[in-house]
Amino acid sequence: MKGTNTAKVLAMGIAFVIALGVLPLVLADDNFINPSVSVYISPSGYPTSIYPSQYHFIPGDSVEVNLQNTNDGQDGEDDIYDIIVLPNGDNDWADRVKIIDDLALDDDGMASEDIDGTTTENLRDGCYDVYVGRGDWIQNSGDDTGTGIDNWYDRDLNAFCIKLYTIQAETASKGYIPGDTVRVFYSVVSLKDGSLVSEDTFPGLSFDDLEWGVWSEDGETHEESENLDESSGFFEFKVSNSGTTSGWYWVGIFANGTFGDEREDQKWLAANQWPNDFTIGDLDLTVSADRQIYQLDSVVQVTVVTFVDGTTVPEPEVEVEIEIMEGTGTGADPISGYGGEFLSDAAGKVEYVFSLPDSDFDEDMTYTARASVKKWLKEDTDDDTFDIKAGGRTIAVDMIFNEEVYTSGDTIQIDVQTALPTGASGVSAYSLRIRAGTQTMWQEVSSSNIFTYDIPENFEGRLDFQVNVYNPDGDLGQDSDYKYVRHVVVLINAEPQLYSTGQTITANYQLISNRVEANEERYYFYIVTDPVGNIVLEGEVVSTAKTGSFQYTVPDVAASYYNFRVVANVEIIVGSDKYRVSEDAVDQVYRISGYDLEITVDNAAVSPGDRVTIHYEITPRGDEGLPDKFNFNYGMSNGQVFTWQSDSASGDIFYTIPSGVNEGDVDFYVSAWDGDWNWVGGADEVLRIQESPNPFEFVRLGDVPLISVILLILVILLIIIMLFRRPSAAPPKEEPELGPPAEEAPPPEEAAPMEDAGPLSINCKSCGAAIEITTSKRPIEVMCPSCGETEMVE
16 A cells, blocks of 8 residues: 555656656657757648749648658667747747647657647748757757757758748839839739639738838839739839939838738839849840841841840830931931831831942942930930942852762762852852861862862761852852761662552662772671561671662561661771771651542532532552541531531532632532541542533533533534545446347437537736636626636626
8 A cells, every 4th residue: 555655656756747847758769869850841732833932831731840860879868859930030939839849759760740720820921940959948948048049959940931822923024214114913812722812712811901112222112102902913103214223123012911010921023133023224225237248239127126224125115216327437427318217116126128229329338327216314326337349249059969978988079059140250269168077177279169079988977068159249159068978888778668468578778888898798687677676577698799689578467667677797998907897777668558538529610509519439548448437527618617427438428509609719628537536538629619600611521521522522523524525436337238129219309509608718808817717607707816807708
């Protein structure tokens, strides 16, 4: 009984000591050196696009505080720690907002505990520091000496913030000059999901306290602060004309409080100092002609760009006066009729174009394009100069190489072809430079347009060619090109490029090199692979020939394509040394696939309101079958598009020409997809829209227009008629058969003598020429073939 009372007294004593904070409440192992502990906060996980921090939380969120100790060892103290949370920048123990007492590390040196949502509800609109100390630190009031907390192991300053919402804001432009109006767009949004805040969804927010203001370097307000009655919108203020452009400015937006209220949320935009959200500077400009040298009658474009000094931000609506002047500097004289007054556009740009007639401009003279700009109280001027020369025109140049492929040791021949400007003098010099990377391989100036260059036997890589062409007028032409050089070049060509099952593909290869001895054995390895990379054919050829071939027969189950690769392994000679090198080449062939869509229309000449029948037919190009379903789009190119589905590869589509459609030739198209909307094909026909079309003009028999068939029939009939009308030779008379003697007929009566038919020709009464008469008909009117007079012959 006595022992029991003693145990009770002991337990009560320990509890009393713990309550006083002399001993920690939690017992833990001693596996780590205590002062080495670190404290940190787990990220919130909210989008950084809304607020650029991983450690901002919403009131009511739990905030996880973590401890970690990686310094293994024993220091005679249990691995237990106290944590204190204070407002950021406040190290007064009395202002603590949260304590975590006796947090023990696990066997991995880790520990964590949440600051619950009930606590964070009362921590809004603030940021906080987290301190960690020894296990009896809280019991000793953080060793507060009156000037701050002491003896902490680690701290995380500004470790986390509690915010209900945030303010997003930016200026419409990143640069302004004094006198400009600055527009600021703003939004007050949820830190969690970016939605706009309102007094209903965010209790405690009052738009009566949402305001903005502008402060300058001297602390004076440039614009009276104003209240904002919406959670999203914009406001404007004007930069004073007399304002300095070297000082700084701040634009502040405040919500849930007024300026100076420590519980507000605020957004500052800085001008002319970090982070320099926008700049207020002087007005600046650039003037540039599109060239520095022109010829008479050339066209000049002068571009003026106005912008905020120190930035690339364009300044719009600036008054720009452009002058074209003879001479330079202060002695330049304006040329009448050129230049003018303009206003820069939204990009701060003015483009002025003019020509250089010989009536106003002279050769071998320098001229000035001057621009003077003004806006508000800011002004500036800038010049650009250009010259007029007799030459300076462009010579068209093209380098023609003797080969497309070169190998080490080859000779390159270049034919430099030129086309001179009209009236230009002939070419005086050609300048060629050949480079390999940063190394100059060859440089030559010649009066001839033909260059030769011997590629070094040990060179392999890229050669860059640059040629300049000159003439006495000062005209210039340029061209550039490049060629790759290798010790060995291998070419391969597989035919046919499109195959079907069972077809044999032949691959012809060629080795190009002058570094390989003529009788040297060449090892060729060939490989054929399918799209997955599986080898379907491989082999080796040992030969002294530079060309060869191999074949592959496509199986019944064909891949969509095959890669034909040949590798040449040869020994080359470079100087007195020999090297073995390998080069390869690849060609690709494809299975015949896809479909052909053909359409025909029953009548290509139609009127609005006519019904047109379009016959379609889909045929596969290769061995693959047809889809079981088709989707069609059809219509006129300038009209509505219709859709239709069918399970047939051929059939008819019906279409009514809409009323009000314009007359003329119009494309009618049909596009087809399979049931999964994979492309099948497309086709089109031309419809001629007419109010009263010729019914025969577009009617066809097969592919032949009906009108052509009718004309052909008429021609054939005409030929037949002409053949029947042609006179034929009379058949020979037959001798009468002999019969019994007939009775003697009485003698015929004596015929009266015929009248004289007259002469066969007569003389013209007018000119005396003979007129031939070929008929016995009398009287007759005849015409003289010489004078054309007519007369009667009785």
